[in-house]
Amino acid sequence: MVLGNYKSVVAARSTDNEILKGAQDGGIVTQLFAYALEEGIIDGAIVAGPSDEPWKPEPVIATTKAELLAARGTKYTLSPNIALLKEATRSYGLDRIGIVGTPCQMQAVRKAQLYPIGMRDVPDKIALAIGIFCMENFPYQSLEAMVEDHCNVKLESVKKLDIGKGKFWAYTERGAVAQIPLKVTHKYEQPGCHVCLDYVSNLADVSTGSVGAPDGWSTVFVRTQNGENAWGKAIAAGCFETKPIEEVKPGLDLVTKLATEKITKNQKTLEARATFGVGKGLRNPYI
Amino acid sequence: MDVEKKVEKTKEEMPVVEKITVGHVHLSGCTGCLVSFADNYEGLFKILDDYADLVYALTLADVRHIPEMDVALVEGSVCLQDKSSVEEIKEAREKAKVVVALGGCAAYGNITRFCRGGQWNQPQMESYVPIAELIDVDLYIPGCAPTPQQIRNVCIMAYLLLKGNDEQKELAGAYLKPLMDLAQRGDEACGCDLMYDVINQGLCMGCGSCAAACPVRAISMEYGKPNIDRDLCIKCGACYAQCPRSFFNFDVMNEFEGISELIKGVME
Ligand SMILES: Cc1cc2nc3c(=O)[nH]c(=O)nc-3n(C[C@H](O)[C@H](O)[C@H](O)COP(=O)(O)OP(=O)(O)OC[C@H]3O[C@@H](n4cnc5c(N)ncnc54)[C@H](O)[C@@H]3O)c2cc1C
Ligand code: SF4
Ligand code: SF4
Ligand code: SF4
Numbered sequence: 001m002v003l004g005n006y007k008s009v010v011a012a013r014s015t016d017n018e019i020l021k022g023a024q025d026g027g028i029v030t031q032l033f034a035y036a037l038e039e040g041i042i043d044g045a046i047v048a049g050p051s052d053e054p055w056k057p058e059p060v061i062a063t064t065k066a067e068l069l070a071a072r073g074t075k076y077t078l079s080p081n082i083a084l085l086k087e088a089t090r091s092y093g094l095d096r097i098g099i100v101g102t103p104c105q106m107q108a109v110r111k112a113q114l115y116p117i118g119m120r121d122v123p124d125k126i127a128l129a130i131g132i133f134c135m136e137n138f139p140y141q142s143l144e145a146m147v148e149d150h151c152n153v154k155l156e157s158v159k160k161l162d163i164g165k166g167k168f169w170a171y172t173e174r175g176a177v178a179q180i181p182l183k184v185t186h187k188y189e190q191p192g193c194h195v196c197l198d199y200v201s202n203l204a205d206v207s208t209g210s211v212g213a214p215d216g217w218s219t220v221f222v223r224t225q226n227g228e229n230a231w232g233k234a235i236a237a238g239c240f241e242t243k244p245i246e247e248v249k250p251g252l253d254l255v256t257k258l259a260t261e262k263i264t265k266n267q268k269t270l271e272a273r274a275t276f277g278v279g280k281g282l283r284n285p286y287i
Numbered sequence: 288m289d290v291e292k293k294v295e296k297t298k299e300e301m302p303v304v305e306k307i308t309v310g311h312v313h314l315s316g317c318t319g320c321l322v323s324f325a326d327n328y329e330g331l332f333k334i335l336d337d338y339a340d341l342v343y344a345l346t347l348a349d350v351r352h353i354p355e356m357d358v359a360l361v362e363g364s365v366c367l368q369d370k371s372s373v374e375e376i377k378e379a380r381e382k383a384k385v386v387v388a389l390g391g392c393a394a395y396g397n398i399t400r401f402c403r404g405g406q407w408n409q410p411q412m413e414s415y416v417p418i419a420e421l422i423d424v425d426l427y428i429p430g431c432a433p434t435p436q437q438i439r440n441v442c443i444m445a446y447l448l449l450k451g452n453d454e455q456k457e458l459a460g461a462y463l464k465p466l467m468d469l470a471q472r473g474d475e476a477c478g479c480d481l482m483y484d485v486i487n488q489g490l491c492m493g494c495g496s497c498a499a500a501c502p503v504r505a506i507s508m509e510y511g512k513p514n515i516d517r518d519l520c521i522k523c524g525a526c527y528a529q530c531p532r533s534f535f536n537f538d539v540m541n542e543f544e545g546i547s548e549l550i551k552g553v554m555e
Pocket of ligand 4: 118476477479500501502503504506515522524526
C-alpha cells in the first residue's frame with residue numbers, strides 16, 4: 001500500500017521534443033496536460049508557473065500549450081497550487097480543471113471534493129489531477145541558501161535543479177554543475193513535510209516521478225478511471241513512448257524502498273509528536 | 288369524501304417510505320445557508336423525493352412549530368436577548384435526533400460575533416452566540432455560505448447512517464466523523480486557527496487550500512505560507528476546516544473515487 005492503488009505502472013516519456021527540452025524528466029505532466037487541453041478533456045490546468053523571482057513558482061492557470069511549456073521543470077519550493085482551485089471555476093470559468101501537485105496537494109484536491117467546505121462547485125470540476133512524487137519540499141529561503149550558499153551559484157544562472165542519487169544538483173545555463181550531499185539539505189526542509197505519509201501521490205488520477213526510470217524517463221502510475229481514460233487516449237494518439245516497468249532499471253523496487261523509508265520515518269515523527277511535551281503532545285491531523 | 292380518499296391513495300403509492308425527516312431551523316442567520324441547500328437544484332428534488340422529508344422550514348413550508356425530526360439543520364446564531372430564539376434552539380435539541388450547525392453563524396458565530404447592540408429598534412440585542420454555547424451539537428458544516436455539495440453529502444450520509452445496511456452505516460459513520468469532531472473541537476473560529484492549530488503546530492505544508500476556501504480573500508499565500516488579514520476575516524471557520532492538515536481521514540479519502548461515484552449514483 002505504500003504505492004497506493006493503481007491500475008497500471010510503466011516507464012514513459014513524451015514523444016514531443018519541444019516538451020522534452022525543458023521538462024524535468026519524461027515530460028509526462030506537460031505532455032499529458034497539453035494533450036488533454038487539445039482534446040477538451042480539460043479546459044485549463046493549474047501549474048507552477050514562473051514568477052519575478054528566480055525559481056520561485058507562482059501558481060497559474062494555463063490554457064495554452066505555451067503556458068504549460070513555461071511551467072516545465074521542478075521548483076524545489078512551495079507552489080500553493082490549490083489556492084487557485086476555486087478561482088479556476090469562477091473568474092476563469094473552467095468546467096474541467098487540470099491540476100498538478102505534490103502528494104499533499106493531491107490530498108487537498110480530494111478533501112475539497114469529499115468535504116467541500118469553502119469550495120463550492122469544485123467537487124465535480126476536477127477532470128485530471130496529476131500528482132508528482134515528492135520526498136520533501138523547501139521554503140524559498142531554504143532553496144536560496146542551498147543554491148547560493150552551499151552550491152555557490154546564483155539562482156538566476158541556474159538552468160535545472162534536481163535531487164537524485166543522494167545529492168542535490170544545480171546545473172547552470174553556462175554548463176557548470178554543482179552538487180551537495182542531501183544530508184546538508186535536511187535542516188532546510190519544510191517542517192510540515194515531516195508528517196507526510198505519501199511519496200508517490202497515491203490520490204492522483206495519474207502520478208509520475210523520476211525515481212525508478214532511467215534519466216530522461218519517468219515512472220508513471222495510472223490510478224483512477226479518469227486517469228485511465230486520459231492516459232489511454234494519449235497513448236493511442238502517440239503522445240508517449242512507454243516501456244514495461246519490469247524492463248527498466250532500477251524499476252519499482254527502488255520506488256517501493258524510498259516510499260517505505262519516507263512513510264516509516266514520518267510515522268515515527270508522528271508518534272514522537274504524541275508525546276512531544278511533558279504529559280502533552282502535538283496535534284495529529286490523521287486521527 | 289372522494290377527494291380525501293384520493294389523497295390517501297396517492298400517499299400509499301409513494302415509492303419511498305423509508306425517508307428520514309429533516310427540518311430547517313432559522314435563527315439569526317441570513318437564509319444563505321438554506322439557499323445553498325436549494326442550490327443543489329434538481330439534486331434538492333432528488334433528496335426530497337427519495338431520501339428526506341422536509342418536515343419544517345419556515346421559508347418553504349407552513350409548519351409553524353418545531354416538530355420531531357431526525358436531522359435539524361440549524362442556521363444562524365442565537366441572540367441571548369431574544370427569548371423566542373433561545374427557546375427555539377432548546378426545542379430543536381429536544382425534538383431532533385441529530386443537530387447540525389449549518390454554516391458559519393450556527394457553528395462559530397461568524398459575522399454575528401461582531402454584534403454589539405445599539406441599533407434601532409432593539410438596541411439591547413447585543414449578544415449573539417453559536418448554538419453550541421447553549422446546546423450539544425452533533426455535527427458542523429462550516430462555511431459562509433456552506434457549499435451545496437457539502438450539505439448534499441451530509442444529507443445522503445445521514446440517510447445512509449439511519450436507513451442504510453451495515454456497510455453503508457459504517458461508511459456514513461466514517462464520513463461524518465470529522466464533521467462531528469469539529470463540533471467537539473469548539474465554537475470559536477478565525478483565520479488565526481491556521482496559526483494556532485496548523486502553522487504553530489508544525490503541520491502547514493503550503494498547499495493554499497485555506498486561501499481558496501476563504502470567502503472574503505482574507506488569506507494570501509506569501510512565500511508558500513498563509514498570511515491572514517485579520518481585519519478582513521469574518522470568522523466563518525472555512526479555512527481551517529478545509530485545510531488538509533486540520534483533519535485528513537485516510538480511511539475515507541483513500542476511497543475518494545468510490546465515494547464520489549456513490550454520491551453521483553444516488554443523485555441520479
Ligand atoms: C518538491 C518536489 C519534490 C520532488 N521529489 C521527488 C522525489 O523524491 N522523487 C521523484 O521521483 N520525483 C520527485 N519530484 C518530481 C519530479 O521532480 C518531477 O516533477 C516529475 O517527475 C515530473 O516531471 P515531468 O518531466 O513529467 O514534468 P514537467 O513536464 O517538467 O512538468 C513539471 C510540472 O510540475 C509542476 N511543478 C514544478 N514544481 C512544482 C512544485 N513545487 N509544486 C507543484 N507543482 C510543481 C510544474 O508546474 C509542471 O507542470 C519532486 C517534485 C517536487 C516539486
Ligand atoms: S513531502 Fe509531503 S507535505 Fe512535503 S511537499 Fe512533499 S507531498 Fe507535500
Ligand atoms: S490549507 Fe494548506 S497552506 Fe493553508 S494552513 Fe493548511 S496546510 Fe497550510
Ligand atoms: S480567514 Fe477567511 S475562511 Fe478563515 S475564518 Fe476568516 S473569513 Fe473564514
